[in-house]
Amino acid sequence: MTNPIIYIDGQEGTTGLQIFQRLGCRDDITLLQIDPALRKDTAERQRLMAQADLVFLCLPDKAAIEAVALMADMNTRIIDASTAHRTNPNWTYGFPELTATQGEAIASAKLVANPGCHATGFVSVVAPLVQAGVLSPDACLSAHSITGYSGGGKAMIADYETADKPEALTAPALYALGHGHKHLPEMSVLCGLDNRPVFNPIVADYYKGMATTVPFHLAQLNTTTQAIYDTLTAHYKDSVMVDVKLGDGSKLYANTNAGKDTLTLHVCGDDSHCTVTALFDNLGKGASGAAVQNMNLMLGFAETAGLTL
Ligand SMILES: NC(=O)C1=CN([C@@H]2O[C@H](COP(=O)(O)OP(=O)(O)OC[C@H]3O[C@@H](n4cnc5c(N)ncnc54)[C@H](OP(=O)(O)O)[C@@H]3O)[C@@H](O)[C@H]2O)C=CC1
Numbered sequence: 039m040t041n042p043i044i045y046i047d048g049q050e051g052t053t054g055l056q057i058f059q060r061l062g063c064r065d066d067i068t069l070l071q072i073d074p075a076l077r078k079d080t081a082e083r084q085r086l087m088a089q090a091d092l093v094f095l096c097l098p099d100k101a102a103i104e105a106v107a108l109m110a111d112m113n114t115r116i117i118d119a120s121t122a123h124r125t126n127p128n129w130t131y132g133f134p135e136l137t138a139t140q141g142e143a144i145a146s147a148k149l150v151a152n153p154g155c156h157a158t159g160f161v162s163v164v165a166p167l168v169q170a171g172v173l174s175p176d177a178c179l180s181a182h183s184i185t186g187y188s189g190g191g192k193a194m195i196a197d198y199e200t201a202d203k204p205e206a207l208t209a210p211a212l213y214a215l216g217h218g219h220k221h222l223p224e225m226s227v228l229c230g231l232d233n234r235p236v237f238n239p240i241v242a243d244y245y246k247g248m249a250t251t252v253p254f255h256l257a258q259l260n261t262t263t264q265a266i267y268d269t270l271t272a273h274y275k276d277s278v279m280v281d282v283k284l285g286d287g288s289k290l291y292a293n294t295n296a297g298k299d300t301l302t303l304h305v306c307g308d309d310s311h312c313t314v315t316a317l318f319d320n321l322g323k324g325a326s327g328a329a330v331q332n333m334n335l336m337l338g339f340a341e342t343a344g345l346t347l
């Protein structure tokens with residue numbers, strides 16, 4: 039059997055490089071590489087896209103939309119890491135753990151939209167609870183999500199790693215306070231929520247790793263911490279990438295799963311209050327690790343089980 043041919047468009051960016059690191063050592067695929075001097079040359083990119091069975095797009099949204107247009111007449115399958123297509127009904131959302139059938143849908147899809155990093159954390163907590171009826175679709179939810187600065191790509195990495203970094207960047211920074219964060223549409227649509235959550239992302243002075251927390255007042259939901267834990271445990275029982283723990287209230291560190299492609303849900307609560315925190319890597323299950331997991335499903339390879347880089 040011949041190897042599937044893969045091309046990473048945007049390979050020199052943060053997400054593209056991480057996908058390359060995961061695939062560069064594999065002998066069951068053939069990786070096309072563009073001449074670095076031509077990496078933004080449309081004709082050369084299109085030539086490689088036409089040769090590939092599957093293309094990863096690791097580009098800003100506008101460039102990703104343009105790249106999809108370049109492949110309009112090709113049979114090439116696409117995994118887009120950008121925000122551009124995540125709620126587009128012609129695309130399959132690349133979170134295989136979303137439902138019992140999402141992995142199969144990804145496996146047979148031509149167009150897969152890789153989830154946003156913050157959205158991955160939120161959807162991993164909320165979607166199973168809505169599906170099980172523990173949360174009503176009209177629930178008004180909030181979430182906060184702490185990320186390392188690599189989540190902002192090359193430009194933000196440069197800001198944080200410059201020798202004359204401003205003092206302000208040594209402290210965690212709240213952003214998207216205008217309540218228009220670009221992951222809100224996918225959070226609402228994929229969870230089946232009627233109401234846009236109140237979402238507070240926070241970027242801090244460390245490279246990678248995320249903690250996305252969804253808090254619940256149990257009286258409003260008519261449920262218990264144990265029921266939330268049991269629902270999430272049942273939902274992820276067959277997953278190799280997601281596991282669920284009942285927390286004891288001790289500290290959680292946002293970089294716990296940095297360097298891994300797995301996601302861990304910590305359910306912490308008492309009789310009245312509960313938080314569920316997703317710990318994962320923005321570059322792992324939040325981007326490149328998820329993209330490779332989706333590629334494995336699309337090409338019929340066994341799922342990567344907790345790959346550690
Ligand atoms: N970083 C993260 O944790 C996550 C990122 N994503 C998404 O993945 C995508 C890539 O992000 P990220 O890797 O962080 O971004 P980067 O800025 O690190 O990388 C983007 C790369 O795309 C290149 N590029 C831009 N325009 C073109 C073009 N027209 N043709 C070819 N290459 C082009 C850039 O070139 P140059 O080097 O010259 O700037 C750069 O190398 C984005 O849509 C982002 O939102 C998704 C989840 C998490």
Ligand SMILES: CC(=O)N[C@@H](CCC(=O)OP(=O)(O)O)C(=O)O
Pocket residue numbers: 119120121153154155156185186187188189190194220221239241324
């Ligand atoms: C720290 C930081 O800025 N993070 C980015 C999210 C990175 C990501 O997931 O981006 P995509 O939606 O493009 O995939 C942000 O919050 O906008």
